[in-house]
């Protein structure tokens with residue numbers, strides 16, 4: 001079996017596709033051309049080879065006229081090669097005679113005549129002189145610099161009695177014309193060596209060209225303006241982006257001093273490596289300066305120009321993203337407990353409205369689960385992968401609510417954070433914005449919110465630039481907004497914008513069948529948080545068994561605080577249960593739990609009993625304890641409400657409510 005790796009070309013000598021073979025031109029107007037033809041056949045597979053019968057200025061013209069079809073490298077000998085080297089824009093490989101060539105040519109010349117001259121372009125190489133001395137050869141050395149020179153050198157040698165001339169093509173052609181003997185200096189080996197070198201140079205040039213093109217492409221694709229400068233501040237490369245910013249032609253800029261091309265930049269570019277702000281033609285840029293090191297030459301500089309606005313926008317997006325992580329919906333539809341007809345209706349509406357993008361108004365007394373419904377709807381909607389942002393419109397003073405909702409630019413007001421801040425409307429982009437207690441929103445903000453709903457754009461405080469937002473708004477209220485409209489505290493047009501779809505949440509007292517299932521679920525949740533209850537309430541059946549005796553007093557109670565109030569009662573029961581040594585296993589159970597209820601919430605068991613006052617004061621006491629705890633946490637967290645909510649495991653709304661409830 002053949003080994004495929006063996007047939008693979010070595011990496012250092014890549015084989016080019018026919019269309020990509022290096023283009024090599026061999027240029028000569030002398031007998032050198034015959035040698036080119038002789039060995040060209042050996043290279044046709046590896047190069048796109050052309051033998052051109054031109055030399056000197058004609059050859060330069062031919063090469064440059066070829067444009068993109070220009071050779072990658074040219075091969076030439078003698079004075080022609082030296083002439084081309086400084087005049088064509090591609091590398092020139094010179095054919096040089098080997099020591100063997102010289103020896104061989106001189107030996108042949110001696111056979112043809114007694115007096116021999118070796119004519120070389122430029123100075124005669126030292127090794128040739130040494131060789132000739134070592135073998136006591138009687139050889140005259142002569143050299144020429146240009147084609148014109150060559151003729152007079154040859155004629156002079158003839159006049160000096162030289163019989164045979166050894167030299168490059170042009171010299172031997174002239175010698176033959178002058179009736180002298182002529183021995184061509186170059187052998188096949190020296191031409192072959194030149195071809196091999198040309199191939200290597202061409203391949204390296206090709207690789208370099210490809211690399212340069214890639215780099216150039218990369219440079220052109222950058223959204224920032226980029227310029228590379230040499231140690232003297234001259235442009236080595238500039239991308240189109242920066243050329244447009246500076247109003248320059250990128251190609252013409254290369255080789256010229258940047259500050260002469262764009263004098264406006266003088267004084268505003270960074271002096272050392274780092275960043276600075278600079279204004280170009282009315283727009284502000286963040287300019288970064290970095291070193292451009294290259295071996296063998298003084299270090300240059302690379303400057304990148306980033307539009308300040310783009311940096312700001314990016315910063316905004318990043319900040320928003322970070323905040324989005326804090327804004328996610330915890331509740332799902334399955335968390336909504338209850339099998340009553342009214343709760344089933346709520347579930348149906350949540351599912352239906354989740355498919356729509358229209359604004360929803362949720363109506364319901366405090367603690368009926370309005371936020372839970374809003375979160376469930378978000379979770380079921382196509383926006384579920386984006387933020388669910390909730391804000392209690394009654395929980396903040398007007399100025400704070402405004403900056404929280406709409407965000408602000410740096411310097412918009414005293415104390416405005418550096419870099420500004422995205423408002424919650426922006427944070428909710430592509431997600432849901434839940435405006436709790438919308439009825440409490442101050443009138444001035446109602447107008448701004450209305451504009452956001454109409455235009456789907458938000459303008460930060462202190463800014464004039466609107467930012468597009470794609471949000472779904474869900475608002476909630478515990479009081480009839482129509483009353484607010486009549487009282488002049490709520491805008492009618494905003495009400496109609498909000499009340500497109502609506503869900504009314506029934507108070508707990510209107511769905512007595514949900515009481516026990518809710519109590520069971522809440523007790524299991526409380527037990528899960530209470531290590532002393534671990535294992536003592538293994539499942540819903542055990543919890544239901546324990547709470548069954550409370551169903552009847554629960555049904556008689558009005559639950560003004562709805563599910564939240566029930567939650568508090570169950571929480572207290574859980575604490576009592578945790579304190580009790582063991583749960584009763586027999587018929588004393590009902591007495592046990594009712595007694596417990598009487599202790600933790602006497603107002604439920606005996607609504608009109610004397611104990612009510614005491615019970616209320618008990619509730620008040622617990623509220624104060626909670627509020628004190630929250631205040632202590634706020635002090636410990638330097639007033640950072642988010643941190644406090646995180647630490648205490650409560651929502652911002654709850655935090656606000658608990659603080660207010662104890663007032």
Ligand SMILES: Nc1ncnc2c1ncn2[C@@H]1O[C@H](COP(=O)(O)OP(=O)(O)OP(=O)(O)O)[C@@H](O)[C@H]1O
Pocket residue numbers: 335336337338364365366367368369370371372373436478518563564567653
């Ligand atoms: N049907 C339900 N099933 C389970 N838990 C519920 C249900 N309804 C409400 N809750 C719980 O009651 C508490 C209050 O719910 P939520 O905060 O959603 O009410 P709200 O109507 O938004 O209250 P407020 O108007 O006071 O802000 C939450 O802890 C929630 O988990």
